[in-house]
Amino acid sequence: MRCDFKRCRPLEQFCTLSFILVILFVQNGRCIKWLALGHTSDGWNWSRESCTGVRSSGLLERKQARVCRAAPDVMPSLVEAAKDTSTVCQQTFRYRRWNCSSIQLAPNYTQDLLGGTREQAFVYAMSAAAAVWRLARGCALGSLAACSCATPPRREPPSPSALTSSSIALGALASRSSFKWGGCGDDVKSASRIAKRFLQASSLPGSGTLGKFMHAVNMHNNRAGRRAVEQSLTLECKCHGVSGSCSVRTCWRGLSSSGPVVAGKRLLQRYATAAEVRARPGGRLPPLYHHDNLLYTTKSPDYCLPDKKRGSLGTVGRQCNASSSGYEGCEYLCCGRGHITKTKEILERCQCKWYNCCYVKCKTCRKFTNTHECN
Structure with missing residues (x-):
């Protein structure tokens, strides 16, 4: 954008504001530039040196690269999460006017994923959900040093009559049997903590109140995505006993084998009911919104006709x-x-x-x- 202050001095304030907004929108996509790893890092051997190299290429923020160097073993899971984000997003919106095709442009996004739209809110939340899901799977498989199987809950599982798992014999539903926590539950709590540390390790998109506010909105949507995975945990049980008597049940809490698609369906519902917010003094969010809500700051175009300025492909x-x-x-x-x-x-x-x-x-x-x- 070119702004000649000598020739348009009466419009100086407008030019300055427009320049600031353009810079803000460009920087607003920093937190999801890492999604480009899904189509640029296949077969990489992650190490401290490769983390520095990815940082130099602009795909990771400075603090994200620091997380990468501290724990390179989490990066393969995050690469798979980047692929999941693209796949689930395009599958979820395949019949919509906006069909998430612009996510393939990572890291050079268009305005639909930079300007604070509903679509940007969904992608932020979906990327966080995919990261948590992949990291939780990595924990359960023993491929991550920071976590393993989930700690068994303190409360006992529900009675058999409250369960729908196909592994429980139907004849045992009439009476309550002995139980024990076992198996290897997905450690979503630890995975969410790792994902939060990586996703929030980013610079503010611009300076001042507006930059802080946009950062707060993005981080709120990240949290909504992480919570969508936490709410996708289901109780699974397996019966033990003579002739299917189910005298003992082994139970654990795990994620669906269908992957982040379950979280994507939850987030699609929240995309439809997303709330518009406006900047407040201090750059903080108003205390009116539940943690599960998606938030946006800019109304989306109708995506009917091509409009490069607004990120519409038509x-x-x-x-x-x-x-x-x-x-x-x-x-x-x-x-x-x-x-x-x-x-x-x-x-x-x-x-x-x-x-x-x-x-x-x-x-x-x-x-x-x-x-x-x-x-």
């Missing part, structure tokens, strides 16, 4: 479902601009028959499919 050329009235429907996705229908011919083998012992003869069938694209 929906021109996107495939839609002409028979649906939902988000993937042509009426919504094409923003009322209409759509075109393309017919494609597909040749495939059909009516195959066996001849003798090992000879197969098939016919070639033609199949026509229709696809719909937004104007």
